[in-house]
Amino acid sequence: MVSKMKIYFILSLLLAVVKCGQFDLFLDSGDVESLMGLAARLYYVRNNQLNVNAIQYTCEVPSFINTLNLTWISKSTLFYKIVVQSDRDVVVPKLNILTEGTVPDTYSTFTLLLPCVLKSKSANIKVLIKISENWLSDSTDISLTFKKHCVDEHPNETTTTTEMDETLLPYYEQAFFYHMIAGASTLIAFAVICCLTSAYHRDNARDLMIIKGFQNNEVNMFLKSALNSSSKFNQKSLPGSKTNVKDLHECIVELSVQRHRVRLQNIELEGTFGRVYKGSYTDTNGKDEDIFVKTVTDQASAIQISVLLHEGLSMYGLNHKNILMIQGVCVEQHVEPFLLYPNNCNNKNLKKFLQTCKTTENLSCTLTTREIIDMTLQIINGMQYLHKNRHLHKDIAARNCLVNQELKILIADNALSRDLFPGDYHCLGDNKNRPIKWMSIESLEHKKFSTASDIWSFGVLLWELLTLCQQPYADIDPFEMSAYLQDGFRLNQPVNCPDELFTVMACCWALAPNERPTFSQLFVFMNEFNNQLVKFV
Template identity: 45%
Template sequence: MVSTLFKLAICFLILRQGAGNFNLFLSQAEVRKLMGLQAELYYVRSGVINEYAMTFVVPVPAQVHKLHFTWESLAGRPLPYAMSVNISNPSALTSSLNVSQVGEIPIGGVQTWALSLNCGPYDAEVDLALRIDVSRSRYNTTSVVLRRKKICLKDNGYPGPEEVLVAAPGSSSSGQIFYASIGCACAFVAAICVLVIAYYVRDKKTRRHRDPLQESRGLSSACSVERGAGVGPAQTFLPPETPPPLSAASTSSYRRLDDRPSRELHERIQEITVQRCRVRLLSIELEGTFGRVYRGSYHEEGAQAPRDVLVKTAAEHASQSQVALLLREGLALYGLSHSALLPVLGVSIEDRGAPFLLYPHTGYRNMKRFLVRCKLSSEGPPRALTTQGVVEMALQAAKGAQYLHKKRLVHRDLAARNCVVDDDLRVQITDNALARDLFPQDYHCLGDNENRPIKWLAIESLTNKTFTTASDVWAFGVLLWELTTLAQQPYVEVDPFEMAAYLRDGYRLAQPINCPDELFAVMAYCWAMSADERPTFSQLIVCLQDFHTQLTRYV
């Protein structure tokens, strides 16, 4: 008994002595390259494994061909290690290390080493796992598995060797002094840049001494001055001779089924341009990082009284591409007329400020926020939403989508966040301008620099980026699920990178509590693996109307 306790005590002391003897992390430069964050990411800090970081699969963009890792021994002696790389598709991706697969973590400072990734001759998404086993003592080995998902594009092959700065132990003092000098110089230049930027921002804010609300409230007099002086309309953001900065094929969430060339963006803008001085911003309804939605009023020429409007606009720091995307997506429903659609009313673009997109406001509010309020309201008791009400709302959304398809338009982002509803449960489908900014939790980037509504996309849209009327039907099934769950997040337990495999294996959203079998059957039909097996919106309307008739028969 005493001998056993003695051995356990010895093992415990060995573990305690090895508890803080090495670090393994990603440098700030590596984290910024892969994730766009200014931070270091520790997988092992003082011998303690970061379990949360270990579960995250880091996407590797197509243009990145080397992964850099940094480690250091804190034990006062070299630590033996062994490394191996497991690749899911070796024909599409091969790898190599610039350090030996079996060796020792050196002492005397941090060391950075690289894993090179060489893509094959075709497009692929390849999973790879880097396993590192570090022997901290005879009885204690730490195993770390780092997972990555590499995007391989055949037109973006391996560029060849790149220079890697490795802080190897035993480097000369002159080299350290040289790198320290370079670091100090860079820090000095960075400090100068920060000061210049701060001065510029402060000067810009001083010149723009009024915020958009104050500016809009003071423009009514400017209208009369311009008309009295005979001044023409203000210069537009996109002059007629300037082509749209972003193509509809790459950025817009709408697509014409026949792919006929649409009218240029500036032509549509000029048709519905309104004077900025006729628009008054009253209060902020929604706000994101790069955009805002205001409640305001618009006084049409010749009208007795102004009308209530909602105004979508970009923030001051939004880039030109974000502004152009706002305009293109905001004008996608222009010219359409249906009771279940909310097209843009007007647009105001002037060179002195961000563009305004005007929408009629008659008591409607965002459907997703409405559903959340039905579930839990801080303004009073939550509103009870009956199955009959859910079906009525779904019917209106289906009729709006059916109208879009008759006009040979695919929405591509049909969801509760892109619909509005009033207190009488009247529903209208809207464009998805600013949706990515206002509801960032609904969009994910799978390493291709494109935020997409992954959890709402059909299987063919996920894998091939194919969008058709059938993919809109799939999204409508998820919208119906949102209605019955009061805007719960779909597939909340599924990683966005695993969605395609999850759907391919036949898994779907579960039947919500208190959801009738007939209604869930409609959802299930929408999520058929084959696009040809999914119903059309005309068929969905018939099914929903029949079910609505059954519900009202006994009421």
Template identity: 40%
Template sequence: MDSNNRNSPYSHNSRYSRNSHNSRNSPYSRYSCYNRVSAEVYYVRDGHVNNYAFNFIVPVPGNVRDINFTWQSLAGRALPYSINVVTSDHSVLPRPAMNISQIGEIPTTVQTFSISLKCSGARAAEVDVTISIEVILNRAQNNVTHLVFRRKKICFLDAVEENKVDDPLLLETVVPPPTGIITLIVGSLVALALAVIIMLATYCIRSSEKHQNHGQPMRTSSFQRLNTNPPCQTASYITPSGIPPTHDSLPRKSEQQPEELHRRISELTVERCRVRLSSLLQEGTFGRVYRGTYNENQDVIVKTVAQHASQMQVSLLLQEGMSLYGASHPGILSVLGVSIEDHTTPFVLYPAVHNTRNLKVFLLEPSCARTVTTIQTVMMSSQLSMALGHLHSHGVVHRDIGTRNCVIDDQLRVKLSDSSLSRDLFPADYNCLGDSENRPIKWMSLEALQHKQFSEASDSWAFGVLMWELCTYAKQPYAEVDPFEMEHYLKDGYRLAQPFNCPDELFTIMAYCWALLPGERPTFAQLQVGLSEFYAQITRYV
């Protein structure tokens, strides 16, 4: 049986343990009343294999010397296994020892075995550890399951560990050779948060700051290169400690009242005869986006509706088109004018320069998008983070952040736009959950899904998904997840996987945005600093 199969007759989870001595000086001081700190990572639950968990390279800090694995056969018969552990640098981390044989049978009862990771102390380094387990389900049919667990052990100079086993809890886990098949228990990636906690604490031992955050599991195998001076805390998400938030979470301004909408339209009204349409850029069921000119010399983008559009669709075009009214920022595409001479098909005008087009459409064009480099991706993310920071400083929450609501020009300069016509032009990005309201479910935070609570923090969450879109050339996030399951999916700790060829540092920044609690997500000022630091790092040698 291939390891990608969804069902498996075995379960498995891993656990870390550390010694309790020197707890007073340990970054885990809030847990000092315990003999050890444990973090469990589940890989299979109820017979279902979640390959998402295997994508993570889980860090093992210097003060953790053992990894414990719990397994049990659910097949009702003994099946053979073989296990192999390989390290990338034997001079720093000699071949790990195990308290089970390399070849044997998996037990039919729940048992735990241990892999010891003892550094030599020769030098400080991060050593890759690969644990491969092969289970033979049917030898005659060559039905074999291969499981590969990846860890990154952090070793310090002269940090030679004692050879004796002084952890009584570890002694209890020594078991005889197993006699059954594995049941990899995969599931709740919430446990990954604790694993990442250990890594974060390792990198902040020298920091005297004490903050407490609780986030969601993210892959941060190269977190130390973010250079954000993280404080010691128990969270998989941290904010750059050197940057004070620009503001507290501000309430969203109230929805536009009819009087306010009318005032905005009257201030921006232009004569329809001064607008000339030249080419159709996008078309939906009732929405149209044109390229055109205003006053014969100004290039514009024109949004309008078809003749058969309902009054509700007309109202949405005007209301959403006015949502960024008055925003004056280089990174925001604010409305230029509006024409309601024909009240059934109003025009909303936006300035267009250098062949401005929709960002999502651009990313979906292979001839254009595949030429985008990591440096350019960071530049685009930085421009949009500054634009959103400007909106938030004025108490405005966007509520619908995604590449579909951005534009880009030939110089790869991006601007944030409003969401008018997006539901019609990008119907795959919006879903109804039985309430007749189309919403960007896959871009929404948990509190927005559950309670329709939108805030600066929910914008941060959506911005993380937008960054993921930039790295994947506008792939659909959570494409395999039913919209009705998204709430449970997020509550269980699942998040978007790291895109192919996305640097660890960039994925870490977007992963900041997906902390479960709104107060633990970064402000856009903090995101901007993280992006700026990473940009400076990757352009240093270019």
């Protein structure tokens, strides 16, 4: 029975493809970023092709989000019928368009309102869209599922005006009021609507149609071109250029290598859906090179794969002795992607290395103050280079650095870090896992990132070096971090930490961003401190 239904569905979809010039349906990047933390579109249908993974994915909608904006277009006349249902009476979903009509021939947005009636439960919302060429023909069904949470996340707070007056406001006033909550005035909303007409032409890197299971000819053609490209397994030198000048597709094409040239060996790190392998790569001349391979497991979703690619390619184009440069990407259909990094010096994760130093009795693992200062100077060098090239790391920490036996440091991207080090990331009810205890006060409260916020994180990294990676603020609840820092509390001075180094940390954690030092100033101070150690040690 199931197989017959699938066959009927596929035939119906093919019929729609033949008759329709172009039909797109997607959740735009603003909503996706609010829901999943990604500035990317989530396509349900693109160029008549159904994104099976997206259709089957139940999108979680937190209690503080009450509207979802879906964008669609059809280049030929298509009729639609929309049915919106809730499996519980805790949510009463509404649409701001008619339930029957024709799909617009230009990019248009309609709003699904999900106001909570009760504050203690969740509900599954099903949006069934029937698409047909005329009113009498067979329709193609597109069923979207959203899970709206209505749990009161701040029960001790006074009820807001929005909650008290929600049932009293007329329907269209509610929609406008929800947009005001999101920070949109009438003028901004008008500008956003204008921008939507050109949104389709934005960066392909912002599309969540990637890589796994999306049956799209455009993607398939891209993958084939990537595999057949003549890109060599080496790092392109792009001095002075910014990584994000290139979109994701261009980077993958330039870095593409053939999968059969990569051999996986032992697992170096492993999480729920991500793994880091040691391996080797054989170039076209038959020469083998030791590498690291970042990849995902079978349990990884398309969104997790997208995050891996975006974060793994974030520092592409940067070239510095203290920066770990990505050297290759394997992206093939129906298999997990590989991100390839050099491993010429038997590098290890810095956090794991420091924890080993703390637990072992081997004297060869004991770090001296001079060695810690030297490692600190290397990190400062790498961060100076990143900031000079207008690149903010946003997650500088020991877990995102590598070290070899000679204590040479490489700063890496943060791809898979949330999965490999889950204890270092926390969600504050906004569906985003962030390194809360490494973040500056302005990043925590206002999501503002700058060179000064990287300086704050560097101060925590320096504390990690001197404590051999103890957990910062171990006794503080993540939800209390902002108030804790605003009250003036900071990390304690580590045992055997020189006063000069703790003074550096304290300067990095200044409440006002403009009162924190720059990496250039830190380099001068740390270099002078190192020279003094050489004289007396």
